[in-house]
Amino acid sequence: MKDENRATHESTEHRGIDKERRALIGAAAGVGAAMVAPGVVLHAVQAQADPRSEPVTSDVRWGLVIDTAKCADGCSACVDACNEENGLDLQTKPGRESEEKWDRQKAVWIRKVKLQDNQTGRITNLPMMCQHCEDPPCVDVCPTGASFKRADGIVMVDRHLCIGCRYCMMACPYKARSFIHEDLEGQLTSVPRGKGCVESCNLCAHRRDYGEDSTACADACAAEGHNAIVFGDLKDPNSIISQLLKELSTRQIREDLELNTGVRYAGV
Amino acid sequence: MMKRIVYREWRIPPARYWSILGILAAVIGIGTLSFGYMEHQGHWVTGMNNAVVWGTPHVFAVFLIIAASGALNIASIGTVFRKPIYKPLGRLSGLLAVALLMGGLLILVTDLGRPERLIVAMTHYNFSSIFAWNIFLYTGFMIIVIAYLWTMADRMGGPFNRPVGILALLWRLALTTGTGSIFGFLVARDAYDAAILGPMFVVLSFAYGLAVFMLVLMFTFADEGRVIGPKILRRLKNLLGVFVAGSLYFMLIYHLTNLYGAKYDGFETWLLTHGGIYTFAFWVGCVLVGGLLPLWIIYHPEKSKERNWIAAAAALVILGGLSTMYVVIIGSQAYPMPLFPGQTILESGFGDGVGGQAASYWPSIPEFLLGMGGVGVAMLITAVGVRVLQFLPESLADEVVPVDEETMGEAAFVKPA
Structure with missing residues (x-):
């Protein structure tokens, strides 16, 4: 040295x-x-x-609990909020098309359903959307892997890989997916969409990127004072959603398929 | 002594040949325009929607794809099962298999929401998807059948004829099972979720493929004045009868199984009694036109001897086949999904089958023309193939075709009086 x-x-x-x-x-x-x-x-x-710079982890599993007893007949706050959040309200009916046909072709990520029990006549209202299955049939059948499940449990479509074959729509037991049938004019930067691709509820994935702790539908439902939709981490035993699941008797829609959905319903 | 089979190009007069090609080119052209229209506008111009996501193009495509594997049967019977009388038909059988598959696949591809991303489907595979497997099954089928044709036509290929034939047979069984399984493995819908759909598609393919084969054979031969002897025609129509009966049997079992399980009662009652167009397509299309009528012709003591009636039977099988596909593909989607068993849906923002009502779908003209375009492609490939290469035997007259193996060495089997 x-x-x-x-x-x-x-x-x-x-x-x-x-x-x-x-x-x-x-x-x-x-x-x-x-x-x-x-x-x-x-x-x-x-x-x-900003969680965007961190990879999504499987330490959490996002999900929803829906208490149908609190879901009000005639209220569509969650649907309207979803449409606004994801730019679905910007969809326009192609000129020559009939309203009736457009209703069947436009994209719907969340919908209100009103049911009546055949035996008892009891009426139930609930919102339906992608159920974010642990074993999603749409992911199984997608030929290119465009339909995928994130580590945090969110099931969504990679719009760069989707070839528009619609096999996932054939496979989804919840009729949760929509195909974009028409040209798009105007869409939100946070929720890019494209003609010829399939899409569905992604639990406001863009909100997850910014670390927000709710979805548009849950917020809107709370704002209406109903609190029928609760969003949260199913894996965190202390989260409100986990507490609710312990408290309420909930079930999955089409339990027979054993898909372990991330969306659970009470009172169905 | 068996005579040597001579194959010769299809030599109808040029004017007639070119007008046939012209018509086919026009059909394909219109199909191409429909494709352009659907892709440019988006699928809103079709009858397809978020409930019935696969429509008329898929009816044509699936029909052509399973008919393709069925058309190859004739070659398999000759090579693999060693029935010499079918040997002269092997080349046309292989050509039709490739042509029909091309037609069917083109429809599938042009109906995609993003057909320009086909390269994505070729580079990104998800092997839990039967669709992804089918991409390999289809391309593999094409390659194997072309190799098979080479072993039939080239002296050097002779020794490989049987091994390649066996491979082609196994491959086509896998292919049709795979096509049926596209539907059979879908747990979401009542009408699917049935393993029998795989083997059922195999049997349907036997019938559809043979029907197409017979019509093409009879047309090309009649048009050029080549002879089809009654012996071979009788064999083909009897085979068609067995396949049609087999298809009916499989359909019967499929529906009986559904009826037996209370879970699928709703779907069966709907389809069999009050499903509107689908009930009609099932009873009149699948059962009557595609099943009972052809069987009646095929086994009628007089009519079964007339070639026009035999051709009519084959044509009916094809029409019935398209109806069957319509019911299996579209009818099964139109029936509402069983989201809430024991409950009736009173209102829904997404057409969930309110009051148990079926989803509405009506085919649009472009969809139909796109499907016809695929048929045109299959026929064009066949027409060019038989014209430029030696696919068709010069004659299928009784004295030319190889002897029935049943009649060989008959003396050995004759019981002593």
Whole structure:
């Protein structure tokens, strides 16, 4: 070590110090640091505040609990909120089409259903949407893997891989999916859509990206004072949704298929 | 002594040949325009919707695809099961198999929401999807059948004829089972979720493929004045009879099983009694036109000897087959999904079968024309194939066709008086 130091010292003495070169290097380092530093700082800040930079983990499983006793007849707050949140209210009926046919072809992510028990005559109201199965049939049948389940349990469609074959719609036991039948004009940046692809409720995945703790439908239902839809982490024993599941007698729609849905209903 | 079978190109007069090609090209052209229209506008111009997601194009496509595997049967009977009388028909059988499959696949592909992303389907596979498996089954079938044709036509290929024939037979069984399983493995809908659909499609394919084969054979031969002897025609029509009866049997079992299980009662009562167009398509299309009428012709003591009646029987099988596909594909989707057993849906924002009502679907003209375009492609490939290559035997007269194996060495089986 000593020898090396000496050697360097001698050689600098020999050549003399190139002050200009030092200044240049110093300036370059300064400019470089000035350019990179905000990025590093920003990145660090973002990592804290914005889950978008973190991969989705299976530490959580997002889901919904729907208490049908609280779901009001004639209320469509959840449907309207979903349409607005995901830009579905921007859909326009192609000019020459009849209203009746358009009703069957437009995209619907959440719908209100009113049921009557054949034996007892009891009436039930509930919202239906993608049930975010643990073993989703739509994911099984998709030839390209466009229909997929995220680590956090959200089932959705990768719109870059979807070829529009609609096999997932054939396979879904909940009729939860829609095909985009028409040209789209105007859509939201956070929810890109495209003609010829299949889509469905994704539990407001964009809200998950920003770390928000609810979905549009649940918020709207709460705002109406009904609180029939509760969103949360099914894996967290302390979450409200887990508490509710312990308290209420809930079931899955089409339990016979054993898909372990992420959406549970009380009072059906 | 068996005579050597000579194959010769289809030599009808050029004017007639080119007008046939012209008509087919026009049909394909109109199909292409329909495709362009549907893709440009979006699928709203079709009758398909979020409840009935597969429509008329799929009826044509699935029919053509299973008819393709069925058309190959004739070659298999000759090569694999060693029935010499079917050998001269092997080449046409292989050609039709490739042509029909091409037609069917083109319809499927052009009906996609994003057909320009076909490359995605070729590069991203999800192997839990039967669809993904079918991509391999279809392309593999095409390659194997082309190799099979080579072993039939080229002297060098001769030794490989039987092994390739066996592979082709096994492959086509897998292919048709796979096509049936596209529906059979769907647990969501009452009408599907039945393993019998796989083997049922195999039997249906026997009938449809043979019917198409017979019509093409009879048309090409009659048009050029080549002879089809009564012996081979009798064999073909008897075979068609067995296949049609087999199809009816499988359909019977399928519906009986559904009727037996209370779970599917609703679907069966709907389809068999008050399903509107689907009830009509089932009883009149599948059962009467596609089943009982052809059987009546085929086993009628007089009519079964006339070639026009035999051709009519084959045509009826095809019409019945399209009705069957209509019922199996569209009818099964139109019937509401059993979301809430024991409950009646009073109102729904997404047509969930309010009051048990079936989803509405009516085919649009472009859908139908797209399907016809696929048929046109299959026929065009066949017409060009038989014209430029030696697919058709010069004659199928009784004295030319190989001897029935049943009549070979008859003396050995004659019981002593």
